[in-house]
Amino acid sequence: MKITVIESVLKANDAVARTNRRRMDEAKLLAVNIMSAPGSGKTALLEKTIPAFDGHLRSAVLVGDLQTTRDAERLARLTAQTTQINTGQGCHLSAAQVAQGLDSLDLAQIDLLFIENVGNMVCPAGVDLGEHVRVALLSVPEGDDKVAKYPTLFQPADVILLTKVDLLNVLDFDRGRVRDDLSRINTRAPLIELSAKTGQGMDDWLGWLAGRRAERIETAV
Ligand SMILES: Nc1nc2c(ncn2[C@@H]2O[C@H](COP(=O)(O)OP(=O)(O)O)[C@@H](O)[C@H]2O)c(=O)[nH]1
Ligand SMILES: [Mg+2]
Numbered sequence: 593m594k595i596t597v598i599e600s601v602l603k604a605n606d607a608v609a610r611t612n613r614r615r616m617d618e619a620k621l622l623a624v625n626i627m628s629a630p631g632s633g634k635t636a637l638l639e640k641t642i643p644a645f646d647g648h649l650r651s652a653v654l655v656g657d658l659q660t661t662r663d664a665e666r667l668a669r670l671t672a673q674t675t676q677i678n679t680g681q682g683c684h685l686s687a688a689q690v691a692q693g694l695d696s697l698d699l700a701q702i703d704l705l706f707i708e709n710v711g712n713m714v715c716p717a718g719v720d721l722g723e724h725v726r727v728a729l730l731s732v733p734e735g736d737d738k739v740a741k742y743p744t745l746f747q748p749a750d751v752i753l754l755t756k757v758d759l760l761n762v763l764d765f766d767r768g769r770v771r772d773d774l775s776r777i778n779t780r781a782p783l784i785e786l787s788a789k790t791g792q793g794m795d796d797w798l799g800w801l802a803g804r805r806a807e808r809i810e811t812a813v
Contacts, residue, residue: 605719608687612694612722619699620812622805623707625721627745628729629738630711633755635663636788637729637797638706642670644798649703649805654693656685656710663708673697683715690721704805713742725804728781731755736766739773746774749781751800758787 616623626634635655642651652673655663664676675696677689690707697705707723709716717728728749730738733756739746746752754770767785774783782800786793 602719605687608691609720609722612687612690613724614722615694615699616705616722616724617812619702620809621699621702621705622725622801622808623705623721623723624725624727624801624804625707625709625716625723626727626729627709627716627749628711628731628755629713629734632711632729632731632734633788634708634711634729635666637753637755637786638667638708639670640788640791640794641706641798641801642667644794645704645802649802650701651704651706652697652702653706653708654685654690654697655708656689658682658710673702679710683710683712684719685709685716685721686719687721704801713738713745717745717748724808725750727751727753729753729755730770732757732759732763732765736769737773739770739777743777746781747777749778750804751797752778752781752783753797754783754785756787756789757785757792758790 628634638653645651651671653667653671654675654677655667656677656679657663658679661676664674668674675693677685677693707721726749728746784793784796786797
């Protein structure tokens with residue numbers, strides 16, 4: 593008996609992701625896929641990150657949400673180019689949606705392309721968009737057990753941001769537990785503790801990002 597297994601959906605996605613990566617390589621921009629649960633501070637992080645590079649690196653944003661243009665409205669004030677992608681029922685961005693997003697942007701005018709994925713701790717992690725780096729956020733109010741519970745989000749991340757650390761003094765949150773869980777699944781990615789509200793840790797994050805951008809330029813030459 594011959595059993596046919598169809599894996600075409602993810603394979604088709606990966607083919608589009610490769611094309612996206614090639615387009616973004618040619619434009620010499622760094623594409624950053626930002627993933628986390630809803631409300632963990634992705635947009636707030638970008639609201640502080642983008643102005644910090646003003647006059648130095650040109651930022652653009654593709655932002656994914658099921659509905660509304662609320663995040664795009666927050667970020668369009670800070671960038672020359674922001675596009676909202678509404679996924680409808682979709683719990684993650686796809687490479688095809690990002691390809692459409694790229695069509696809406698002037699890639700030659702971008703140094704840093706931030707892709708704010710749909711808020712979700714499970715779906716986005718398995719889907720290649722053609723990005724160069726993956727950022728996973730965990731916010732303090734979500735609880736210190738989430739790395740162990742949702743390893744697929746944190747395993748492939750190139751950097752992990754523990755956000756809202758200004759709330760550590762009002763919530764029971766064990767940072768040691770997060771580091772311990774990460775030591776079992778991802779020893780490669782640095783863990784940066786930060787607060788978009790107070791600015792704590794922002795320099796470490798901005799430095800990490802600038803470093804990845806510099807590497808990208810070197811490999812593109
Ligand atoms: N206390 C505190 N609140 C934050 C911080 N970053 C974001 N928030 C709040 O968390 C909520 C969700 O933030 P948002 O950036 O929209 O999260 P997103 O859904 O991941 O994009 C908002 O009410 C923000 O003001 C932070 O560093 N500290
Ligand atoms: Mg958001």
